[in-house]
Amino acid sequence: MGCQRLTIGTFGEIGYLRTAGGRSVARARYRDWDGKTRLVQAIAKTRKAAERALKAKLADRSLFQPSSSGLTPDSRFPDLVAYWLDDLDLEGRLSTRTRQLYERNMQTLVLPVFENLTLREIGVARCDHFLKQLAKQSYSRAKQARVVLRLALGLAVRHEVLPRNPMDHVSRLRRPASTPNELTPAEVNAIRAAITYWEAGSSPSGPRPDGQLGAIIEVMLGTSARIGEVLAIRSRDIDVTSATPSIRITGTIVSHRGEPTTRQDHPKTARSRRTVAIPSFTAEAVRRRLTRLENSSLDALLFCSREGTPLTTNNVRRQLRHVLDLAGITGITPHMFRRTVATAINEQGGVELAAELLGHTDPKITIQHYIRRSEMVNPATAEMLDRVFAEDE
Template identity: 80%
Template sequence: MSRQRLTIGTFGEIGFLSSPSGRTVARARYRDWDGKSRLVQATGEGRRAAERALKAKLAERSLFQPTSSILTPDSPFPDLVAYWLEDLELEGRVSKRTMQLYERNMRTLVLPAFESLTLREIGVARCDHFLKQLSRQSYNRARQARVVLRLALGLAVRHEVLPRNPMDHVSQLRKPESAPNALTPAEVNVIRIAIAFWESGRPVPGPKPDGQLSTIVEVMLGTSARIGEVLAIRRRDIDVTSAVPSIRISGTIVSHRGEPTMRQDHPKTARSSRTVAIPAFAAEAVRRRLARLDDPSPDALLFRSREGTPLTTNNVRRQLRHVLSMAGIDGVTPHMFRRTVATAINEQASVELAAELLGHTDPRITIQHYIRRNEMVNPRTAELLEQVFGGTP
C-alpha cells in the first residue's frame, strides 16, 4: 500500500486480493473526517469491477463529523426548509414578522422550483438559473428568494450536510435603474387640501372622518418617521411645551398573522430610536390631536381606533389611497412622505443631516433609496461660461 500522506477525503494506492470465493477484493486506506486513516474494501468480479465498487464506496463516505441532524445530502429540500424554520424559531433572533415573511417567501417563491429536489442536487448553476428567471419577472421577488435560499442552504453547510453554499457563487442580481419618487412642496399642499376637504364633513362615502389622517401626514412630514413608527407614538413620547418641540421615536406598530395589532417597543432598527425636533406645523397638528385625546395616561397612543386599539398600517394606507383617489391623486404612499422629507433636507442642508433624521447608519442608503435627484445644474456654470466665451469678437 502507498505510504503517501493523505488529506481528508483522499485514499491511497488501491491493492487487490483474491477472496476464498474467487472474487477480487479491492482495498485502500482512506483518511476520514477525524484525520484517521482507515482501511476500506469492496469486492467484485475481477479487478475492474472491484475497483469501481471501492471507488463508489469511498465516494459515499462523509467528509464531515457525524451529527444528530436528521438531514443528509439526499434529504428532500422541503425537509431542510422545515428544519431551517424550526431552527430560526429556536434561535429567537428574528422578529415574528420577519419569520412570517421568510416562511411566505420560501413557500411562494422558492419551494415551487425546488420541492422535488434533494439537497445534493441543488448546485450553483441551478440556483443561478432560478434567480435569473425570477428576476425577469420581478427584481424584488428574486431578491427576497435569494435571501431565504441562502439562509436555508447556509444552515445545511453549518450542520455539515453540504460542503458549501451554492448561493455564495451565483451572479449578482442587477437592480433596474429607478429614481426615488418624492413630492414637491406644491404636491404636498394639494394632498393637504384633499385631506382637509374630506375631513371637513362634506358628504363623502365611507366612515365619518375622525381628523386623524391629516395629523398623521403632518407628523410624517415633520419627523420623517415610518408609518408604523408614527402610529406607535404615545403621549409620553411628545413634548410640545418646550421652546423646541420634539417627538421621541421609540416603537412601531406590528400586525402578526393571527394576533391582534400591537405596539412593539422598538422601531425597525436600533439606530431608528431617536428624538426628533419637529417644525411648527407638526407641533400645532399634534397639539390639536392631544386636545381631542380623552385618555390621559402616558402610554396612550396618539393615534388609535374608535375602540382604543392601535391603528394598523394597512388601514391607514388604504384610507390615504381612498381619500386621494377621490381627489384624482394616485400613487401616493405613506413612505413617499419619508422620501419627500429626505429630499428636502438634502437640498436645504446635506445628505448627512438627512440620513441622521431618517435614522440611517449609512448615508448611501439615503442617497440610493430616499433622495430624488435634482436634475437642475448649478446656474453658476452659465456665469462662468459667459466670462470665458461671452466676449464680443
C-alpha cells in the same frame, strides 16, 4: 493493503479480490468523519469497474455528515427547510415579523422550484439560473429568495451536510435603475385638500371619519418617520410647549400573524431612535389631536382606535388609498411622504442632514432609495467658466 496513517476523509491503498463466481472485489480502508476507520468495498464484473464503483462510494462518504440533524446530501430540500426553520426558532435572534417573512419567502419563492431536489443536486449553476429567471420578473423577489436560500444552504454547510454553499458563487443581482418618486408641494396640498374634504363629512362614502388621517399625514411630513413609527408615538414622546416643539421617535407598530397589533418599544434600527424638531404645521396638528385624546396617560398613543388600541399600518394605508381614490388621486403610499421629506431636506440642507433626519446610519441609503437627483447643475459653474474663458475685449 498499505499501513499508512489515514486522516479523516482519506482512504488507504485499494486492494483487489476475486469472488467464487469470478467477480472482482475492490476494497480500501477509509477513515470516516467520526474518526473510525472502516473497510469499504465494491463488487463488479471487472477489476476496473469494481475500482470505479469503490471510488464512487468513497466520494459519497467524503461529504460531511451531521451528528444530529439526520440530514444527508441525499435528503430532499424541504427537509433542510424544516430543519432551518427549527434552527431559527432555536436561536431566537430574529423578530417574529422577520421570522415570518423568511418562512413566507421560502415557501412562495424557493420551494416551488427546489422541492423535488436533493441537497446534492443543488449546485451553483442551478441556483444562478433560478435567481436570474426570478430577477426577470422582480428584482425584489430575487433578492428575497437569495437571502433565504443562502441562509438555508449555509446552515447545511455549518452542520456538515454539504462541503460548500453554492450561493457563494452565484452572479451578483443587478438592481434595475430607478428614481425615487417624491411628491411636489402642489401634490401634497392636493392630498391635504382631499383628506380635509373627506374628514369634514362631505363625502358620502365609507365609515365616519375620526379626524386622525390628516394629522397622521402632517406628522409624517414633519418628521420623515415611517408609518409604523408615527402610529407608535405616545403622549410622553411629544413636546409642543417648548420654543422648539419636538417629537421623539422611540418605537413602531408591529402586527404578527395570529397575534394582536402591539407597540414595539424600539424603531426599525438603533439610529432610528431620535428626537425631531417639528415644523409649525405638524405642531398644530399634534395639538389638535391631543385635545381629542380621552386617555390622559403619558403612555397613551397619539393615534389609536376608539378603544385606545394601536392602529394597524395596513388599515391606515387602506384608508388613505380609499380617501384619495375618491378624489381621483392614485399611486400614493405612506412611504412616499418619507421620500418627499428626504428630497426637500437634501435640496435645502444637504444629504447629511437628510440622512440624520431619516435616521439612516449611512447617507448612501438616503441617496439610493430616498432622494430624487436634480438634473439642474449648480448655475455657479457658468460664472466660474466666464471668469476663466471669457473673450478678451
